[in-house]
Amino acid sequence: MNCTAPEAELVAGLSTGTLSPSDSEAVRRHLADCEECRVDAAFVAEMAATLRSLHLTERELVAAAWARQRPAHVLDCASCREEYEALLAVDADLRAGQARVPWVPVAAALLVAVLGAGLWKLEPRPAVEPVPGAEVARLGEAERRLAQAESRLATLEREAVAPHLNVPIIDLEPNAATRGPAAAGRLVELAANATTVTFVVVTRPMPPHDSYTLEVLGSAAEPRFVADGLLRSPYDTLTLSVPRALLPAGEYRFVLYGRRGGDRERVETYAVSVRHRP
Amino acid sequence: MSTGQASKADAELILGFVAGERESLARVDRWIQEVLGNRRFLLGADREDVAQDVRRRLLVSFRAGRFEGSSSLRTYVWRAAQHAALNHIRGRRRRPTSSLDPGWEPAAPASDPLAALALEERRELARRVLAALGDECRRLWALAVFEELPYRAVAQRLGITEAAVKVKALRCRRKAASVYQQLKGAPSATLTPEQAP
Numbered sequence: 001m002n003c004t005a006p007e008a009e010l011v012a013g014l015s016t017g018t019l020s021p022s023d024s025e026a027v028r029r030h031l032a033d034c035e036e037c038r039v040d041a042a043f044v045a046e047m048a049a050t051l052r053s054l055h056l057t058e059r060e061l062v063a064a065a066w067a068r069q070r071p072a073h074v075l076d077c078a079s080c081r082e083e084y085e086a087l088l089a090v091d092a093d094l095r096a097g098q099a100r101v102p103w104v105p106v107a108a109a110l111l112v113a114v115l116g117a118g119l120w121k122l123e124p125r126p127a128v129e130p131v132p133g134a135e136v137a138r139l140g141e142a143e144r145r146l147a148q149a150e151s152r153l154a155t156l157e158r159e160a161v162a163p164h165l166n167v168p169i170i171d172l173e174p175n176a177a178t179r180g181p182a183a184a185g186r187l188v189e190l191a192a193n194a195t196t197v198t199f200v201v202v203t204r205p206m207p208p209h210d211s212y213t214l215e216v217l218g219s220a221a222e223p224r225f226v227a228d229g230l231l232r233s234p235y236d237t238l239t240l241s242v243p244r245a246l247l248p249a250g251e252y253r254f255v256l257y258g259r260r261g262g263d264r265e266r267v268e269t270y271a272v273s274v275r276h277r278p
Numbered sequence: 279m280s281t282g283q284a285s286k287a288d289a290e291l292i293l294g295f296v297a298g299e300r301e302s303l304a305r306v307d308r309w310i311q312e313v314l315g316n317r318r319f320l321l322g323a324d325r326e327d328v329a330q331d332v333r334r335r336l337l338v339s340f341r342a343g344r345f346e347g348s349s350s351l352r353t354y355v356w357r358a359a360q361h362a363a364l365n366h367i368r369g370r371r372r373r374p375t376s377s378l379d380p381g382w383e384p385a386a387p388a389s390d391p392l393a394a395l396a397l398e399e400r401r402e403l404a405r406r407v408l409a410a411l412g413d414e415c416r417r418l419w420a421l422a423v424f425e426e427l428p429y430r431a432v433a434q435r436l437g438i439t440e441a442a443v444k445v446k447a448l449r450c451r452r453k454a455a456s457v458y459q460q461l462k463g464a465p466s467a468t469l470t471p472e473q474a475p
Binding site: 009010012013017018019020043044047048050051052053054055058059061062065066076077078079080083086087089090093094097142145149215218220221222223224225226228263 | 357367371403419424426428447448
């Protein structure tokens with residue numbers, strides 16, 4: 001390193017983000033003219049990135065706290081240490097909560113058991129031992145659900161290889177861009193034999209994101225499904241086709257998120273009402 | 279959905295959650311709130327946003343059949359919530375983690391072994407560079423590189439002037455650069471602190 005300019009000493013600070021704004025500006029101006037310092041800056045950036053690879057991922061931190069294993073890196077990195085200790089404390093609270101005996105329900109259950117036993121003694125004994133009804137009902141319910149799920153799966157498989165008829169194509173405008181009754185939700189009416197609906201999701205013009213995700217929430221804000229990996233066209237639209245089975249009649253909120261680098265931000269919200277025509 | 283190993287109760291709860299049944303949603307939500315409501319996370323007004331993120335992760339995970347029942351469903355939900363809370367806290371600190379941490383579930387041993395190996399090699403290099411630095415440089419690098427603090431804040435933490443921090447930073451950078459280059463050139467060599475320049 002032969003550059004003797006005073007800014008050369010600050011090149012490392014630029015790569016690690018430790019400089020004040022005025023120093024950063026001075027170093028940037030210097031780098032524009034100094035090839036040697038540019039090479040040095042790239043090297044320091046690579047080295048800093050290598051050191052930062054020691055940062056524990058969220059998955060590693062959660063697993064380490066769960067296993068009560070203190071990773072070596074938390075000795076060097078104060079923020080990782082803070083995170084690890086917070087997770088440890090949360091884990092301890094969760095385990096304590098799980099281990100705590102829920103006295104009120106236990107006492108209630110004991111009381112019911114004692115009273116039940118007393119009444120049972122007073123009642124004449126049935127000739128045949130009664131079938132455990134609650135267990136039978138529970139198994140029956142589970143079987144019914146399984147049969148429903150299998151039937152739904154078979155329908156979806158049939159629909160997947162058949163032509164789709166009467167497909168509504170719905171333009172969704174952002175809620176903020178609508179006024180009056182339209183803001184109550186875009187009405188989607190599905191004919192009895194319509195198996196899918198295609199949405200053309202319109203966004204306001206804005207700098208593009210790398211990719212988009214549409215989350216569809218039900219009337220109680222419960223998640224219904226997620227469409228990940230949407231791309232925006234040059235006309236500020238995104239498209240997706242949704243099977244009828246995912247959209248039972250009801251009110252929905254479609255929330256569009258954009259991802260840029262590691263950041264995820266809400267882009268638009270759309271209200272949708274779905275009706276199924278008999 | 280593959281819930282073969284999951285208990286029957288957990289499998290039923292997952293079916294209910296995916297189908298949007300109110301009772302199942304409420305039960306899972308209670309577990310999510312057990313984590314997010316912990317004062318250690320200080321989520322404040324962001325708590326509902328994070329909870330929504332957890333519900334979304336769980337829905338995607340359940341639909342893809344990724345809950346295999348190696349732990350109870352409650353533990354699984356807790357971990358998802360802890361992961362989302364941590365992700366949110368890191369987002370507030372502006373520390374990029376997404377490139378390092380693509381998923382939140384425990385990785386299967388065979389999932390992308392090459393990437394895992396590359397990361398481990400890189401970390402080994404970083405550990406050896408740090409081990410070769412003295413305590414003073416190590417402390418300074420921890421503040422500047424791991425904490426990403428500006429020189430002024432580093433100076434306050436170390437109780438010295440900003441100018442002194444800049445001088446030390448330059449000296450430590452040269453030392454680290456030399457060690458780093460040597461180790462990169464000879465990956466099998468072990469450089470002790472005494473050997474460092």
